[in-house]
Amino acid sequence: MAEGLGALGISLTLLIAATVIPELRPYRPVAAGLAAALFVVAAVLPPLKYLRWRYEIRERDLFLSRGAIFHNLTVIPFDRIQYVETRQGPLDRLVGLAQLLVYTAAGKAGQIPGLSIPEAESLRDQLAKIAGTDSV
Amino acid sequence: MSEAKNRLHPAAIPIGIAENGTRLGGFMAALLLGGRGEGFRWVLFGVGFLAITSVLNPVLRYLRTRYYFEGEALVIEGGGFFSRFRRVMPLDRIQSVDVVRKLRHRAFGVVELRIEVIGGGGHEAEANLTALKPNDAEALRSAVLRGGHGAEVHAAAGPIIQLGPRELLLAGATGGRVAVIAVMLSYLAQPIPGDRIFQRLFGEGQGVLTRVIVSLGAFIVISVLISLVVTVFVYWQFAVTVQGDRLLITRGLLETRQAYIPFGRIQAVRINENLLRRILKLASVSIVIAGYSGKGQEKTETSMLLPIASRGEARRLAAVALGTSEIQTADLQRAPSGSFMRRALYVLLPLTVPTGVAVWQLGPIGWAVLALSIPGWAWVFVAYRGLGSQLTPSTVTVRRGAFNRVTSIAKIANAQHVIHESGPGQRVFGLATVQVWVPKAKLSAVDMGTVDAERWFRHLSTTLLTLR
Numbered sequence: 336m337a338e339g340l341g342a343l344g345i346s347l348t349l350l351i352a353a354t355v356i357p358e359l360r361p362y363r364p365v366a367a368g369l370a371a372a373l374f375v376v377a378a379v380l381p382p383l384k385y386l387r388w389r390y391e392i393r394e395r396d397l398f399l400s401r402g403a404i405f406h407n408l409t410v411i412p413f414d415r416i417q418y419v420e421t422r423q424g425p426l427d428r429l430v431g432l433a434q435l436l437v438y439t440a441a442g443k444a445g446q447i448p449g450l451s452i453p454e455a456e457s458l459r460d461q462l463a464k465i466a467g468t469d470s471v
Numbered sequence: 472m473s474e475a476k477n478r479l480h481p482a483a484i485p486i487g488i489a490e491n492g493t494r495l496g497g498f499m500a501a502l503l504l505g506g507r508g509e510g511f512r513w514v515l516f517g518v519g520f521l522a523i524t525s526v527l528n529p530v531l532r533y534l535r536t537r538y539y540f541e542g543e544a545l546v547i548e549g550g551g552f553f554s555r556f557r558r559v560m561p562l563d564r565i566q567s568v569d570v571v572r573k574l575r576h577r578a579f580g581v582v583e584l585r586i587e588v589i590g591g592g593g594h595e596a597e598a599n600l601t602a603l604k605p606n607d608a609e610a611l612r613s614a615v616l617r618g619g620h621g622a623e624v625h626a627a628a629g630p631i632i633q634l635g636p637r638e639l640l641l642a643g644a645t646g647g648r649v650a651v652i653a654v655m656l657s658y659l660a661q662p663i664p665g666d667r668i669f670q671r672l673f674g675e676g677q678g679v680l681t682r683v684i685v686s687l688g689a690f691i692v693i694s695v696l697i698s699l700v701v702t703v704f705v706y707w708q709f710a711v712t713v714q715g716d717r718l719l720i721t722r723g724l725l726e727t728r729q730a731y732i733p734f735g736r737i738q739a740v741r742i743n744e745n746l747l748r749r750i751l752k753l754a755s756v757s758i759v760i761a762g763y764s765g766k767g768q769e770k771t772e773t774s775m776l777l778p779i780a781s782r783g784e785a786r787r788l789a790a791v792a793l794g795t796s797e798i799q800t801a802d803l804q805r806a807p808s809g810s811f812m813r814r815a816l817y818v819l820l821p822l823t824v825p826t827g828v829a830v831w832q833l834g835p836i837g838w839a840v841l842a843l844s845i846p847g848w849a850w851v852f853v854a855y856r857g858l859g860s861q862l863t864p865s866t867v868t869v870r871r872g873a874f875n876r877v878t879s880i881a882k883i884a885n886a887q888h889v890i891h892e893s894g895p896g897q898r899v900f901g902l903a904t905v906q907v908w909v910p911k912a913k914l915s916a917v918d919m920g921t922v923d924a925e926r927w928f929r930h931l932s933t934t935l936l937t938l939r
Contacts, residue, residue: 395936406898408891410932415887439887440761441908 340426342380346373380404390447397437397462399445415439416466421455435459476537476548482579483536483602487529489575495521528552538600538611545586545615547598558598564588566736566761567717568612570729582608586615616717616731630710632777632788636703642755642779643702644695645747706778711788718792720776736760738909739881740776740789742800746874754785758792759881761910793882795866800878803859803870809900810918811855817896818847860916862927864934867907869916883934885909891928893921907931 346369353359353366383403391398397416399409417440423433427448433455434448450458499518528551536549545565547558571583582605586598603611634642707724717733739759748754756777777788782800790798822844829837854873861868867886870878886907893903903924907914916927 396932402892405892405894408928409888410928410935411888412935415935439908440910441887441913444888444908 340377342373342377346370346377349373385449388447388449392461392465397445399447409445411437411439411444413462413466416444416462419459419462419466421452421459423452435462437462476539477607479533479536479600480579480581480602480604480607481533482576482581483533484529486575486579486581486602487532488526491525491528495525524552532601536600540614545598547600560586560588560598562615565615566733567731568615569731570608570612571726572723572728573726576602581605584608584611612731630712631791632709632711632780632784634706634709634778634780638779639703639706639709640699641753642706643699645745645751645753645779646698646702646755702778706775709778711776713791718776732758732760734792734794737792738885739879739912739914740792742782742785742789742878742880744782744876744878748779749876752782753779754782755779756785756789756792759909759912789880793866793880795882798866798868798880799861800859800868800870803861803868803878804923806855806858806918807900807902807920809902809920810858811852813896813900813902813918814851814855815848818844818851858918860919860927862930867914867916867927867931869907869914871915871917879912879914881907881909881912881914883907883931886931886935889928889931889935891924893924905931 349366350370353363359366380403384401387401387403387406389398389400395413397411397413399407399411401407417438419438420436421433422436427433431452432449433452434446435450435455435458436446437444447455447458499521531551532549535551535555536547538545538547540546541559543562545560545562547560548556549558550556565586565588567587569585569587571585573583576582579602581602584600584603586600600608600611704724705726706722709722710720712719712721714731716735717731718737720728720730720732722728737758738761741757741759742754743757744754755775757774758776760774776792777785780788786798786800790796819841822841826837826840829840831837850873854871857870857872857876859868859870859878865884866880866882868878868880870876886909888908890906890908891903892906897903897918901921902918903921905916905919905924905927907916916924919927
């Protein structure tokens with residue numbers, strides 16, 4: 336959702352700038368074209384990403400699948416998980432959501448966004464218990 | 472129960488002053504030289520304050536620093552002007568103890584001990600004991616490493632690798648970008664009839680071009696000479712010895728170092744071959760170590776396992792570092808031809824609009840703009856040929872690089888998580904990338920065929936669950 340809003344914001348800014356600033360007025364058709372393209376991205380990309388995002392807690396590992404344009408599959412064995420954390424950005428807090436981040440010794444291994452707060456906390460505690468680590 | 476607390480050697484004071492002088496001397500001189508005029512007395516006050524703290528801080532650090540064993544931990548207490556600390560390091564968390572001897576240490580007959588712990592890896596070592604008598608440093612080092620890993624540090628049988636001045640000069644002459652550029656320029660210049668072209672195109676301007684070329688040549692020669700000198704100084708008497716469960720790397724002329732690296736901390740090995748070294752069938756080997764500190768050039772030098780050797784020697788040492796049987800790098804699986812097609816397309820795509828505009832404005836001759844893609848295609852072809860990968864039951868090997876080829880090898884047991892990724896361009900050509908993440912490094916098998924990528928992903932996902 337953040338990327339969609341960002342794209343929408345940029346497209347509106349381009350349109351407004353091309354209308355208001357006299358030096359940019361000759362480029363209004365280009366600005367309009369860019370704005371239209373960004374608007375399409377803002378409308379299409381978030382639902383596509385939502386449809387592709389999956390996670391599965393399997394017997395011995397966590398499996399993540401995500402990405403609308405770049406398809407990404409991640410496997411994180413439980414015994415490699417160093418710690419898990421829940422995080423809320425300003426947009427997440429606005430809509431009552433949170434994201435879960437999973438870390439291994441190699442760094443951030445995966446994240447699951449768009450979870451309700453109880454779901455995120457339950458998943459965090461579940462993973463921490465399975466992995467044998469303390470949750471953050 | 473704690474033991475008696477030990478102190479640093481008094482030479483820590485002049486050594487600390489000298490280090491502060493090196494760090495701040497230039498800054499203070501610049502202030503004094505540039506700060507004349509209004510407010511110069513404030514500049515003097517500031518410089519004076521810096522000078523006084525540069526002297527007092529080492530004195531305070533010497534007076535406050537103590538080290539001792541407490542149970543199964545090494546405790547270091549210390550502090551300067553503004554803070555004091557007490558650092559407790561469990562012996563089984565200490566992963567390496569390095570002995571460093573710079574010129575200033577030699578002047579006073581002391582050494583510096585740098586201690587790294589598991590999970591560290593910031594810019595500085597976890598603990599620095601800046602001045603110890605060599606015997607005290609050796610006793611502390613042995614006690615720490617023996618207590619940390621529960622194993623006696625075996626006496627070394629002799630170095631497994633030792634480099635003499637000839638090898639170091641070769642490393643200096645073939646290392647770095649300058650030597651590679653020199654080779655490329657010499658190859659490019661061979662077929663060009665330089666004299667005739669200069670006279671035809673530049674006429675009276677020939678003098679300017681000659682001066683430019685001479686300057687460039689002089690720059691390259693000077694850069695190579697500097698590279699030679701620096702390499703010899705940094706890697707003088709370079710030797711690698713196996714001591715029980717760790718490697719001992721010794722090196723250095725003005726600043727000597729002894730680095731003790733436990734085998735269990737080596738996450739991956741990289742065999743580096745720049746263009747010039749590939750022609751001469753030479754390579755260097757570096758290691759990825761979890762939790763090793765240092766930044767920039769110091770980190771590069773610290774992780775260097777072998778500055779120069781034949782390819783066979785490089786592979787042999789890489790296998791020793793990883794604790795595997797012989798490593799093969801010659802018969803890696805190449806990327807499918809779709810990889811070249813995809814990259815060539817990415818070179819061509821940005822030129823479509825300029826070509827269209829050129830054809831519209833200039834007519835059929837506008838198609839010549841496409842010729843701009845030829846150097847890009849040449850680069851893409853060389854990069855494509857550099858791709859390679861191999862999966863064995865216990866190791867994963869990936870290679871990439873156009874002119875500077877890097878072959879990375881890691882044990883699957885060190886992998887933390889695995890990622891299978893495919894972009895839109897890759898999917899069109901039936902390609903995908905598999906990433907194997909180890910601490911401090913990522914090995915990417917780029918542009919594998921879809922079937923191979925899925926096989927890798929399945930095998931790695933399964934093997935990670937069984938190997939530790």
